[in-house]
Amino acid sequence: MSQLFDLPARLRYTFIASAEPGAAHGDQPxxxxxxxxxxxxxxxxxxxxxxxxxxxxSLEPTGERPQPHPDEIDPILTREVWLAACSGAPPxxxxxxxxxxxxxxxxxxxxxxxxxxxxAPAGH
Numbered sequence: 001m002s003q004l005f006d007l008p009a010r011l012r013y014t015f016i017a018s019a020e021p022g023a024a025h026g027d028q029p030x031x032x033x034x035x036x037x038x039x040x041x042x043x044x045x046x047x048x049x050x051x052x053x054x055x056x057x058s059l060e061p062t063g064e065r066p067q068p069h070p071d072e073i074d075p076i077l078t079r080e081v082w083l084a085a086c087s088g089a090p091p092x093x094x095x096x097x098x099x100x101x102x103x104x105x106x107x108x109x110x111x112x113x114x115x116x117x118x119x120a121p122a123g124h
Contacts, residue, residue: 046102049109055092058120059085059108066116067108081107086116
């Protein structure tokens with residue numbers, strides 16, 4: 001559900017409260033206020049990461065070893081993002097396929113800030 005907030009479309013969304021099975025997030029019910037607060041925070045962080053690593057930017061590894069993001073717990077996602085980033089294809093072409101746009105862009109920003117990735121020169 002958070003993907004709706006990471007890359008919002010100009011649509012109208014309706015949230016309906018329900019006590020039906022399946023209305024829980026995982027095994028815990030989630031309050032709409034918590035969901036919206038987290039979505040706002042993630043959307044802001046995603047926007048900042050997009051400034052650092054624009055949608056159409058090509059990236060290249062610098063030779064520095066990429067360090068895991070301290071808040072990322074999925075090593076498979078981390079590896080997929082690293083391989084995609086090193087392919088030279090811009091994030092806009094592959095991030096949606098991962099279904100974790102915010103986490104992918106957070107990793108790209110982390111690696112760019114730490115020096116493991118850099119923006120490739122134009123035309124590269």
